[in-house]
Amino acid sequence: MTRIAHLSDLHFGAVDSKVVAGLAAELRADRPDLVVVSGDLTMGARPAEFRLARAFLDEVGAPALAVPGNHDLTPYRLWERFLDPYARWRRIIAAETEPVWRDGTVAVLGLNTARRFGFNPDWSRGRVTRPRLDSLLHRIATLPPGLVRVVVAHHPLVPPEAAPRTPLAGGAARALLALGQAGVALVLAGHLHQRYARLASPAPGAPLILQGGTATSTRLRGEPNMYNRVNISADGAVSVEVRVWGGEAWVSE
Secondary structure: OEEEEEEOOOOEOOEOHHHHHHHHHHHHHOOOOEEEEEOOOEOOOOHHHHHHHHHHHHHHOOOEEEEOOHHHOOOOOHHHHHHOOOHHHHHHHOOOOOOEEEOOOEEEEEOOOOOOOOOOOOOOOOEOOHHHHHHHHHHHHOOOOOOEEEEEOOOOOOOOOOOOOOOOOEOHHHHHHHHHHOOEEEEEEOOOOOOEEEEOOOOOOOOEEEEOOOOOEOOOOOOOOEEEEEEEOOOOOEEEEEEEEOOOOEEEO
């Protein structure tokens, strides 16, 4: 059994410090095998915000895997955004924007859906580019057989059932088809500050899409701070426990 704590949209620079402290204490007390952060570790990609995010992950003490979100690319220094958008990320968070972690049961692979610019005026909308998808599929193909395959991205690949017109990452349909064919069982994502779980399609073997709300930010959108506890067994069975901030402590929903 592999235990994953799925956090998303931390937004250091706009956090509730009580929630942050409570979450760090909970994860230390019941340490998962892996902490996954599906993007937006910072509010404005400032170095101080990245350092706060790094300090939080270090305080938890568990292995961590994170991918960037749109807020992790600087909106202020446009020359940096265009020429070297992940310089601060690589310097403070991790050398990779698409890391890989695995144990004897699970392989977790990052997919970077953030983009430095777009022809759509809303640059916050992500995209699964063909080169990044091809790179991900190559990494999946080289994995040892028998591992449960999990992908982590920031932007949503399926909408919530109650809001089917929610904007998705560009190339989402193409990506989901490829991930299903590659045997991916689970996709962890965020961005919307809404939690939900949906199968990618009714087809047999379609991956489960698990969206996280914001774990620590004050930018709540009608839902409390939350994170997902994900348990994955060797036979591929996935169970999810939703943990929400109750004002004084984290509780199971």
